[in-house]
Amino acid sequence: MPQPxxxxxxxxxxxxxxxxxxxxxxxxxxKEGIQSRYDVLPAGVRSHTLLRSGFVxxxxxxxxxxxxxxxxxxxxxxxxxxxxxxxDGFFLTGREPDSDFNWKKLEGATxxxxxxxxxxxxxxxxAHTQGVDWDKVNVVDTGDAAKMDAAFRAGQGDYxxxxxxxxxxxxxxxxxxxxxxxxxxxxxxxxxxxxxxxxFLKQPIAKTFIQVYRQARRWVQESAPEDVAEKExxxxxxxxxxxxxxxxxxxxxxxxWAGQLWINRDVYDQAVEVFHHGGAIKIKPAxxxxxxxxxxxxx
Numbered sequence: 070m071p072q073p074x075x076x077x078x079x080x081x082x083x084x085x086x087x088x089x090x091x092x093x094x095x096x097x098x099x100k101e102g103i104q105s106r107y108d109v110l111p112a113g114v115r116s117h118t119l120l121r122s123g124f125v126x127x128x129x130x131x132x133x134x135x136x137x138x139x140x141x142x143x144x145x146x147x148x149x150x151x152x153x154x155x156x157d158g159f160f161l162t163g164r165e166p167d168s169d170f171n172w173k174k175l176e177g178a179t180x181x182x183x184x185x186x187x188x189x190x191x192x193x194x195x196a197h198t199q200g201v202d203w204d205k206v207n208v209v210d211t212g213d214a215a216k217m218d219a220a221f222r223a224g225q226g227d228y229x230x231x232x233x234x235x236x237x238x239x240x241x242x243x244x245x246x247x248x249x250x251x252x253x254x255x256x257x258x259x260x261x262x263x264x265x266x267x268x269f270l271k272q273p274i275a276k277t278f279i280q281v282y283r284q285a286r287r288w289v290q291e292s293a294p295e296d297v298a299e300k301e302x303x304x305x306x307x308x309x310x311x312x313x314x315x316x317x318x319x320x321x322x323x324x325x326w327a328g329q330l331w332i333n334r335d336v337y338d339q340a341v342e343v344f345h346h347g348g349a350i351k352i353k354p355a356x357x358x359x360x361x362x363x364x365x366x367x368x
Contacts, residue, residue, distance in 0.1 A: 073274050074104040079129040080116065081214075082109045083232040084305070084316040085158035086129055086261065087297060088286035088326050092278075095300040097285045101277055107304075120147045120266050127278070129153060130264040132332070132340050133187050135359045136350045148361045149262040150270060151279060152332055153286075154325040156252030157191045157260050159183065160236040162221075162229050162245040170248035172199035179207040181217050181226040187260070190347040192230055195255040197346065221245065233316030234308050241312045252323045258343060259336040260325075267361070275364040283330060283367075290326040294318040331368035332360045 075098060079086055092098050093105045108125075110116055116134065119125040132149050139146065161180075163170070175196065182192055196203055211220040214231065221229040222244055229236075229245065239245035252260075263282075269275055289297055294317040298310060305313050320326065337356050344350045362368055 072102050072104045074106060075274065075278055076106045076108075076124070076126045077129075078108045078110055078116070078119065078125045078127070080110045081129075081232065082304070083158070084234045084301070084313060085232050085320060085325065086153055087289045087301060087317060087320070088153050088282070089129055089263070090301055090304055091289050091297065092282055092285040094304055095285060095288065095297075097281045097288075098278075101281055103274070103277065103281070116264070117147055120264065120269075121145070126265060126269055128264045129261055131187055131261050132259050132337055132359050133190075133344055133349075134264070136341075136344055136354050139354050139358065140350060140352055146359075147264045147266050148270070149259075149264050149332055149359060150361050151263045151282065151330045151363050152259060152336070153261040153263060154252075154320075155257045155260070155328060155336055156323050156325045157188075157195065157250075157255065157258065158232050158320065158325055159188055159192065159230055159251045160233065160247050160319075161249040161251065162231065162236045162239055163248045164227060164245060166246045167248045172196060172201050172249065172254065175201055175228065176205035177207075178227040179209060179225075181211050181221055181229040182208050183214065183217065183230050183232075184210045186349065187344075188230070188232075190343050190349055191255070191258070191260065192251055193347055194343045195251045198255045233319060234305065234312045237312040237315040237319070238309060240315070241309050247319075250319065250323050252325060256339050257324075257336050258339040259332050260340070262332055270361065270364045279330075279363045279365050286326055286330055289317075290321060294321065329368065331363060333368075
């Protein structure tokens, strides 16, 4: 009898998503007799379309991915059923070490910012929280993550805004120095979650998956960063192991993976506030239309 398979896809590949990656990399799914497939969302392809078509079972996304489609009146959207991260996972990296960094230093400086929808909204909200006049920051869009990294390495910008482990690689290579974690500069928020169709979440395999995921997420938060990095090394073959360890340690320290995996109203409402503050939405979407409880019923 063939083993069941879970098809997982992520919007981005990053150490930030270690709780999800580790369900495969650390063997948690395999122990339950479940095969798995892990892919990264191709450019220009909608995650909602892949879920509806049945090509993917579980997608790493964010509640905010539903907000725009809901305002446009789309129906039958996938729902979000568990947290991956309860804090933003981007860092600010400068040219020099700065143990006394203050966010106000961004005013008058050139910042290479990730212009993905949610990352930029979160960055602007964190800057607002820290009293920064955003209009005084020279924010530059140099393209995708790879182009941003190349531009900073070539000498462009005073600061760069990236997910781990890219900032930690810059540190290890002596090119930059992490001066701030965006997630530590703003309230807890439903930044990244797992999304699926309501139909999939009714299947027995969904209940098994969430029970496995609970174990994996706890393991990632509580284990030595070196142990997590060792299990995930094959997913980051081109990344210096020490930089990967650094990134995992910072995410543990910030508390991205701490606490329950239920998407409670507080972190959901904070995500709505970020999108509303940034002008990305006009109507605040109802919690019940976006979020459901984990498929095993535990919160």
